[in-house]
Amino acid sequence: EEQGLDSDPIQASVSAVVPPAVAAQMAIPAEVTFSELEDEQQEIITQSIGEQIAAAAQVPVERVVIKSIRDGSLIVDFEIIESDDPEEPEAISPQEAFANLETQIEAEPETFTENVTEDIAEADPELAEELQLATPVIGEIVQSTVHLGEVYKGGELRATQTGTNELDDDDTIAISAAGEGFSVSPASLELGPGEEGSFDIVFTATANGDFSGTVQVRTGDLANPGNDITVTATVLPDPPSIEVSTDAIAFDDLIVGDQPLTDTFTISNTGEVDLEVTLIVLGERVFTPVPTIISVPGGGDADVEVSFAPNDGVSFESSLRISHNAPDVEPLSIALSGTGIAAIPEIDLAESALDFGDVTVGETSTQNLTIGNPGTASLEGTITLSGADSYSSSLLGNYSLSRGEELTIEISFAPTLDGDSDAALTITSNDPDEAELVVALSGTGKGTPEIELVESALGFGGISVDETGAQSLTISNSGTASLEGTITLSGAGTFTASVEGAYSLAPGEALTIDISFDPVEAGASAGSITITSNDADDSELVVNLVGTGIDDDIALVPEIDLSESSVGFGDVLIGETATASAMILNLGTASLEGTISLSGDATFSASVEGEFAVAVGEVLKIDISFAPIEDISSEGTITITSNDADDSELTIILSGSGSTGVQVCVDAGGTIVVGDFDGNGAVNFQDFFKFADNFGTSESSANWDPAYDLDANGSVNFQDFFKFADDFGKQCTYQ
Known part of the structure; x- marks a missing residue:
């Protein structure tokens, strides 16, 4: 038992050891705070104290290890270690060296501090003067071993230690633990004179094996500074389960x-x-x-x-x-x-009828019909198709299915005419309960109207007053359903049309509209014919009409008019080309002349550039194209100069954006989410199963799918899994 600490463990074994080193503490009163000194000054003090400890202990300086110097005067933690010099087999032990040191300090304490001061003065006289070192106090750190026992992983071992304050004043005993799984509670004991306290050494088992650590106990008694307890524990493997x-x-x-x-x-x-x-x-x-x-x-x-x-x-x-x-x-x-x-064939047919619904004429809709044999013998029979010619089957004639086998037949409906169409698929078999089954087939052919109109403007030129100019335009239906709509003439009363109001064109039929221009006075006239239709892509088309009445007294001046002041193409896929048009109209009484120039992004082009001339009452059409090559917005300008004194320069503003056409799924914060392989807007276990099926594949694999290569490095590996795991469970919206 050492003064200042009693070791009396509970549920543990303790044994004294002869350590390969002596741990000790020396307190040297000083007039400085060590931690506030410069690094070089701390090094000088450390070296000087170490050399003087070695000299007093009568060992080489290499056998003295200064562990730390703490504030509170100079609190020096050090060890005297065994000799590792093979040429010094009879070297004194650490215990003998420490005894030499204690004897020297007790006999001549002032000599030790004087020697330290002199050593420091050689390197830093001012530091030596400032230190004002006093008589040192030395004490050995008592070492012992505690084995806490055996435990299964997840369990806990605990041993209780006691400590007594042997001082005449209050003392704080500081306790700390080092080593995997080891801890102490509490970390300090506040004890009055002669008072006893206890603390627990705790080991928490997290892995199998033998574990060791150190519990350090430090008192305020400089002559008996405390204990170093080596603690050990064993974690046993879990029994079979x-x-x-x-x-x-x-x-x-x-x-x-x-x-x-x-x-x-x-x-x-x-x-x-x-x-x-x-x-x-x-x-x-x-x-x-x-x-x-x-x-x-x-x-x-x-x-x-x-x-x-x-x-x-x-x-x-x-x-x-x-x-x-x-x-x-x-x-x-x-x-x-x-x-x-026993062996019996049995036919299983999930559908008794297939309804194809509305199918566009010229297109084909397909549905699958599955025949199964859940019986215990081979199923055999024939398949025949009767009814409308617009139906076809991928298999007709004899068939045979072994036990548990299924046969999928692809039924197609390809209407050539408007209207309902019916047929029947008859399936015979050797199933004794269902020798013949009939599947009813139904569908409706739906044509699509498509309007064709070549003219977008008609210019009658200059027509003498009281004379008539005549032109025509043709509407045709190139679709597969009836084209229906209305024809409306608007504008100056000098224009008349042979057809107005409702119209209807069968597939392949055309309608010619005769347009007349009858000026009653000199001057420009403008009008338009609006053609509506049930063509979903071109539900309304407008043909501009322009003409000029001429007499001998009219002043001859050109007058420009544009059908468009701006053309916006919107989003266009990169690599594709979108087209539009604009028209220059001459509403004057003299030839309109000028130049057309295109500026801006090179993705725009125009069918007419350079000089132009438009006769009286005529129209010049400019075809404009936009062919983006990047995923960016583009702008351009068509500038038209003319001899119209009132509008000598006009512009048509062009705009459009290139698009990759690729949609991405983003969360509520706008961050792109990866891993939604089934496209349902959620990264869940269905996506995980798809990812797992492709895990380990690379570009050389027969089933390679780059959609699962999230880092685009040519293989589906753990790097892709980590990216997938980061977004697992997220919801997203496609944009």
Whole structure:
């Protein structure tokens, strides 16, 4: 027992040791705070104290290790270690060296501090003067060992230690622990004179094996500074534990004499010691497990295959008994069942009718029809198709299905005319209960109207007053359904049309509209014909009309008018070209002349550039194209100068954006989410199963799909899995 600390552990063993080193503490009163000194000054003090300890202990300076110097005067923690010099086999032990040091300090304490001061003065006289070192006090750190015992992983060991304040004043005993799993509670004891306190050394088991650490106890008694306790503990492996993946195996029906059916279950050992298992079938011997004796290593699994081979056309029930060495767990059992059956064919047809709904004329809609044989003998028969010629089948004639086999037939409907269409698919078989089945087929052909109009403007030129100018335009229906709509003439009363109001064109039919211009006075006239239709892509088309009445007294001046002041193309896929048009109209009484120039992004082009001339009452059409090459917005300008004194320069502003056409899924914050492989706006287990199917593939794999290569490095690996895991569970919206 050492003064200042009593060691009396609970539920642990303690033993004294002769350590390979002596740990000690020396307190030297000083007029400085060590931690506030410069690094160089701290190094000088450390070296000087170490040299003087070595000299007093009568050992080489290499055997003195200064662990730390703390504030509170100069609190020096140091060790005297064994000699590792092979040429000094008779070197004194650390214990003998410490005894020499104690004797020297007790005999001549002032000499030690004077020697230290002189050493420091040689390197830094001002520092030596500032230190004002006083008589040192030295004390050995008592060392002992505590073994806390054995425990399973997840458990805890605890030993209680006691300490007594042997001083005449209050004292604080500081306690700390080092080493994996070790801790102390509390971290300090506040004790009055002669008062006793206790603390716990705690070990928390997180892994198997032998563990060691150190508990350091420090008192305020400079002559008896405390203990270093070496603590040890052992964590034992967990005993075997059994888990079985199922408690019942129900086999499908099996024809007697066929190949046995098999099913597999898994025995898992969540412990760390081998699990020994024996399997025995109780009951009908039509069930066979393989293997019957198993050793499952700790943390491992073992698969057991059970086969079913019925010997009669009846139902069988047995149980599989699982004996094992897992403690505190009774033997387990798995219920086994299966039925032997006789050979009978049976037709299974999920659909009795297929309705194709509305299908556009010229297109083809397909549906699948599956014939199954859940019976126990081969299913045979014929397939025939009757009714409208717009239906076809991928298989007609004889068919044969073995037991459990399915046959998928692709039925197609390709209407050539508007209207309803019906047919029937007749399936005969050797099923004694259903020798003939009929599947009704129905659908409706739907044509699509498509308007064709070549002219976008008609210019009548200059027409003398009281004379008539005549032109025509043609509407045609190139679609597969009736084209219907209205024709409306608007603008100056000098224009007339041969057809106005409602119209209807059958597929392939055309309608010619005669337009007349009858000026009653000199000057420009403008009008338009608006053609509406049931063509979803061109529901309204406008043909601009322009003409000029001329007489001998009219002033001859040009007058420009533009059909468009701006043309916006919107989003256009990169690599594709969008087109639009604009028209220059001459509403004056003299030839309109000028230049057309295009500026801005090179993605725009115009069919007319340079000089132009438009006769009186005529129209010049400019075809404009936009062909983006990047995913950016583009702008351009068509500048038109003319001899119109009032509008000598006009512009048409062009705009458009390139688009990749690729949609991305983003969360509520606008961050792109990856891993939604099924495109349902959520990264979930369905996506995980798809990812797992592609895990490990690379560009050289036959089933390579780059959609799962999230980092685009040519292989689907753990880097892609980590990216997938980061977004797992997120919701997103496609943009």
